[in-house]
Amino acid sequence: MSLRRWWDRAHGVTGAPSVRGLGVTAEEWLQAARDVAAAGGRLLSLWASVDASNPAAAAVYAALLTEAGVLVLELATPAHGERAVYAGLAEIFPAATRMQRAAFDLSGVRSSDPDQRPWLRHSAWPADAHPLLPAAATAAAVAEPPNADAAYEFVRVEGEGVHEIAVGPVHAGTIEPGHFRFSVVGEKVLRLEQHLGYVHKGIERRFTELPILAGHRLAARVSGDSAVAFSWAYCQALEGMSECLIPARAAWLRALFLELERIANHLGDLGALGNDAGFAFGLVQFSRLKEDLLRAVDEAFGQRYLLDAVVPGGTQVDVSAPAAHALTERVSAIAQEANALRRIYDEHSGVRDRFAGAGCLAPELAVRLGVLGLVARASGQALDARCDLPCAPYSELAPAKVVRTEGDVAARVAVRFDELQESCRLVGRILASLPGGPHLSSVAAPAAGAFGVGFVEGWRGPVFLALEAGAGGSIHRCHPHDPSWQNWPALEHAVIGNIVPDFPLINKSFNLSYSGPDV
């Protein structure tokens, strides 16, 4: 059966445009995944949810990104216990492995794939407890659960002269925690294995305790650098479920926030990339530009990072005409200065030498690993949700897609520079043609059992969010998905054959979130 027939069988899902859902049997589950993969689709997200009315039943969901749109497969399975096993997708989509391991840690639903090591569970709860199960099942939590890390088995590389370097989770700099296990010969990296999940905050559990109309604030805090993307995705799902149509001005303002977030993050990354190449001048200059932008955003909207700017029904803040004028001027000045700095990066032989050829992720590998977002676009994958599955106002704005094929650090730098310019252009365009009218409309809590999906292209890549309403305006299940899930494993491959001291630079060029995939 081809992808087309699965798509035609599926029913519409509210929220983001072009999303469909389909309940499948165990056989169809694997077949549908294979068909999507064969048609060039990729795995967007995988999660489990325990049934609201029957705690003994659960469902595993797989969101698949296809050319037509997002197809959400739903597979019923027993909840928690020996029989709660479903067919794993790792062979079809390698990126599924970690999501399946996390789904087991949180919900107790096990895949049939061989890698059964814990992913998010370190020592916060015992092996037989699962935080997302109803309270009764987690009551067994003991005061001091055993440390799962002591028994964690890294894949070993054998051979003469091979040794391991263990880095983190505590680092020499002030960065997020993650453990990296390198197997090296001399300075050459033979293998890298990551172990993440040190910043588990219990966000998915916390969602179930919040009223559905207040969840956007928590969504904004899933990964602080993508606050607009996550809160927009949440509101998109919620508004779809409540059949609320937001005013045109609100949609345009949201796009404005999203592009400002993209500019700020790209500026920060470009500076940090220079610094990691030992070129501190770049860091200082880009930090100044980023600070200029944040101050302009602060003046226009009253906050630097736009954490609570997107709310259900529209936006919390509006932009006045003088503020819009000031913001336009500042952003166009930043675009010009960034261009001047780009020439310096491009012409500096030392910086070029560090960037070019380092951490290469070939396009074929990018396809196989199913990477997303900025990293994918630097490796020849023309994927951008703003162009492929546009929601308002992107269908009207028509952003240019930036694609490079080299796949090395230099390509990821170039994509950032190009997207920065494009986002600056979009900001100017949005501010010039902002529709009038209100920026906020009222939204009612959706009925229990309603299901919606949000899908927004954040600066790092597409942010996906699935929302299931509970009774009385509560949240039954909310699963936010950061593109870092897909891209972290790609980093393990990109670093093979490079030298150890190039890893920080390669890592920075990916700049993945530790917090986003560890909710």
Next chain:
Amino acid sequence: MRLAELVTQVLEIVAALVAAPIFLGWVNQCRAWLQNRRAPSIWLPYRNIRKLFHKDAVIAENASPLFRAAPYVVFGTMVVAAGIIPSMGTRLPLVAAADAIALVGLFATARVFVSLAAMDVGTAFGTLGARREMMVGFLAEPALLMVIFVASLISATTALPAISEHLATQTLGLYPSLAFSAIAFTLVLLAENARIPVDNPATHLELTMIHEAMLLEYSARHLALMEWGAALKLFNYACIGFALFVPWGVATGELGPLGLLVAIPALALKLALAGAGLAVIETVSAKMRVMRAPEFLASAFLFAVLGLLVHVMLGA
């Protein structure tokens, strides 16, 4: 007069101890200015050393006595080295004990101890740093020796003060061979003192470090001595450079109050210029891949050999 020589000797060492952290602070200030940042205080390295001396030392459980001894050995060798480098006067009693080749040996001793101490605790980073340090060291040392040989051939001695005195008192002080040597020496100085483009003294990325990686396990007074030692090394290298390539202003012959009146401002001026120059080099370059360090040091060696050839062929 013996007493005056003794006074000079003590003065040179004390001056080195005092001036080394200030020199480091000055380089950091210049770097900050060149990057359009507000500069840290020039006294910051001092405050840092003072802070570290007031802390309790934490030492790994499996550290051997070598780990504890290394900071004192490193600091000691740098102090002795400061004693035989003519920074202000050329009549130094200690010089009879050690010439320029022994000076290179002193630096090598310090390097061996730092590297052994880094591997002593058995952490991956220490070993990584030690391995890279040895790679840089075994390529930098021959280049430094070649630089010194050129100057030795010109002045027919291997004693650094004598070389300096010879060069300072020449009527015609233009040597093309020394120009090549100066380029080679600058490259060696950058590599040996863990500066950009070979190493990055300001980095917090443990996987890219060379010198810093070896100090990760040190704390408190041990770290203070290591950092002071590193500042002294940079100061010593600068003074070797002055002695070989810009010896003017150094008090030759008997050192009296008049000689010091010229020597101290001359040294301060040279340090200020050298620090600013170092900051410029570090600001305009990026850190290169570790695997490029051998190429970098091979070019240093090549320049030194060119200097030697120029001297042999042109006699200048």
